[in-house]
Amino acid sequence: MPAPESLSTRGISAYSLIPMQTIVTESVVIAAAWINRGEVVAFPTETVYGLGGDISSETSIEKIFAAKGRPSDNPLIIHVHSSEQIREVASEIPETAETFIRYFFPGPLTLILKKNKAVSPLVTAGLQTVGIRWPSHPVATEFLKRCNHPVAAPSANISGRPSSTDWEAVYDDLKGKIPCVLKGPQSTIGLESTIVDCSETHPRLLRSGAVSLESLKKYVPETIAATTQKHQQPKSPGLKYPHYSPSAQVKLCGPGFPGCKEAKKSAWIGLSAPPEGVTKTAVCQNPEEYAYKLFSFFRECDRENIEVIFCEMPPEEGIGRAIRDRLQRAAENNDG
C-alpha cells in the first residue's frame, strides 16, 4: 500500500471513502437509478467492465477516482448511446471522426475529440479534448439509455491492476467501495478499446485494441500509430501509469520456450504448447481467444499464488498488437 503522502502527490482524489454495502444486480433499471442519484456503478461492456458516473455530477466523478485510487490527472472516457449524445460532449467532429463513427460505432473504439465547454474538467483532467465511446454490448446500451446523462467510466479495477473482464473480478477489487455492480456476462473482447485521437490533422492511434490499425487505415488511410519515446509525455495521460499488473512476475517469451529452470510455481499463456514443468496453462486457439482470456488468467494466477507467468508474444497484427502492448506493460511493471 502506498503511503498517504504519495497518494496526494500523485493527485489522487481526496474524496473520503466510507465502507459501504455493494449490491450485485442484473437490473439495468436499478443500476441506472444509482447513477441518476449521483452514485457510481460498475457495468459490463464488450471490452472490459467500466466504473460509471454521471458526467453532470462532479461528486460522482470524484467517487470514481476515489474508488479506483486513480490519479486525478488521468482523464475518463465518456460513454454514450446515440449520435445526439456525441454532439453533447464534443464541440467539433472532423470528417475522419465521422468516418470512424459510421464504421465502428457502436463498438470497441474510443475517439478523442475537442471537448464541449460544458464537460467538466474533472472528467478530462483539464484537457481540451474528450474521449468518447459508444459500447455495443446490449446490457451497456440498455443501461446507458436509462441514465439521464452520458456516463464517464474508466475500467472497473483498482488502478494498476488488470482490467476486470467479469463481474466477479469487479467485485473482488471494488466491494465495499461502490454501491452497485450491474452483473452481465464475461466481456467478449477482454481488452480495453482502441483509442484514436481525431483532434489533430491526422488521426493517431494512441492505444491498440480490437479495432486494429489495419482496419482503421482501411477507412482512413492517413491514420498513424503513436510513437512515444521514453522521455516524452504520452498523448494519452493514462499510458504513463503502471497497468495490467498481476502480483506474479510476467515474463515474455516466444513459441518453443523451454521453460524456467528456477523452482518457482509458474504458468503459461499463449498460442503454442506450454513448456514442461508449468503448473497452470492456457493454450489459446487464436489471438482473439488470447485477448479474451488474458486478464482473467492473470487474476486466476494471483488467486493460485503463481509466482511467474510466461506469456507468449503473438504476431504483431490485428488484435495481436493490443495483446503485445498489454503484455509489455505488465512485464515492465514487475521486472523488479
Ligand code: TXA
Ligand atoms: O474499453 C475501454 O476503453 C474501457 C471501457 C470501460 O470503456 N475503458 C477504459 O478506460 O479502458 P480507462 O480509463 O481504463 O482508460 C482510458 C484511457 C486512459 O489511458 C486515459 O488517459 C485515456 O484513455 N484518455 C481519456 N481521455 C483522453 C483524452 N482526452 N486524451 C487522451 N487520452 C485520453
Ligand code: MG
Ligand atoms: Mg484502465
